[in-house]
Amino acid sequence: MRIRSKSSTGPRGRMARTIGVLTAALAVASGLVSAGVAGADVTTTQENPYERGPDPTEDSIEAIRGPFRVDTERVSSFAVGFGGGTIYYPTDTSEGTFGAVAVAPGFTADQGSMSWYGERIASQGFIVFTIDTNTRLDQPGQRGRQLLAALDYLVERSDRDVRQRLDPNRLAVMGHSMGGGGSLEATVSRPSLKASIPLTPWNLDKTWGDVQVPTFIIGAENDSIAPVRTHSEPFYESLPGSLEKAYLELNAATHFAPNISNTTIAKYSISWLKRFVDDDTRYSQFLCPNPTDRTIEEYRSTCPY
Structure with a gap:
């Protein structure tokens, strides 16, 4: 004109x-x-309010430490419902609240066997609670109840520094061996959970058709205590077909692989928690299509997420 x-x-x-x-x-x-023009795109994209941290890369999710500094809080063994533990939480408050995950050890083990998850996952933008069980001989059902009691403690009784950083509506569970079996138990009891990650899980119950929580099962090829053919694989296959789920089998690994710092476990656990606790689709790229890392013997999933 x-x-x-x-x-x-x-x-x-x-x-x-x-x-x-x-x-x-x-x-x-x-x-x-004001009038609108035919063919003009006037839509806007609303950002996900739960995104935390910079855009992820392969290097960032494989790193020993993420972008957030981490502090800890010790919880007494006299805590009601579980045996105490350690809370790892980001010190940052500028990006809002964080989701949380409770982590249970396996049969006869204590929280020390799971301590490496604490700072590694918390530094990526989560509150992580590695717990002790009431007794080291507790069975999966007991461990499942104790995981939920630990989450309740975070929400209701943890120190102010933790509670002011916690989103009580974005909670998850993890566990090793019987603690992994306990993770499955917890998801049935509390379908409002956002994610579950059983690690070389052990449970006498092989059918989990009632689970409604996105579940990522990690098995180990050379597991002789909870062999994948009688534990992880049937657990995964019994989960509903409509569920967002995945199964990763660690190549040449044993039952105790989750007790030692492991980049493959960390990489995909962080991605699963980000995707389903934070609803952060930036991490879908690491889960879909199915990854083919040399450390992975087999991977199954209901991708895309």
Whole structure:
């Protein structure tokens, strides 16, 4: 559109021309917004309020430490419902609250066997509670109840520094061996959980068709205590077909692989928690299509997420 002024020469003429062009442009823009133009895209994209940290990369999710600094809180063994433990939480408060995950050890083990998950996962933007069980001989059903009691402790009785950083509506469970079997038990008891990660899980119950929580099972190829053919694989296959689920089998690994710092376990556990506790689709790329790392013997999933 060309706007002609009454006077096209001299300073006043040039100023008038400039004002006229700006006025006309504003009028056109206003008309487009108020009336709408066929084919114009006026939609806006709302950002996910639970995204925490910078855009992820392979290096960032494999790192020993994530972008958040971490502090700890010790919980007494006299805590009601479980045997105490250690809470790892991000010190940052600028990005809002964080989701939380309770982590249970296996048969005869204590929280020390799971301590490496604490800072590694918390530094990626989660509150992590590695717990002791009431007795080291507790069975999966007992461990499942204790995982839920630990989450309740986080929400209701943890120190203010933890509670002010915690989103009570975004909670998850993890566990090793009988603690992994306990994770499955906890998901049945509390379907409001956002994610579950059983690690080389052991449980006499092989059918989990009632689970409604996104579940990521990690088995080990050379597990002789909870062999994948009688534990992890039937657990995974019994989960509902409509459920968001995945099964990762560690190549040449034993039952105790989850007790030692493991980049493969960390990488995909962090991605699963990010995707389903934080609803952060930036991490879908690490889960779908099925990964083929050399450390993975087999991977199954209901991808895409």
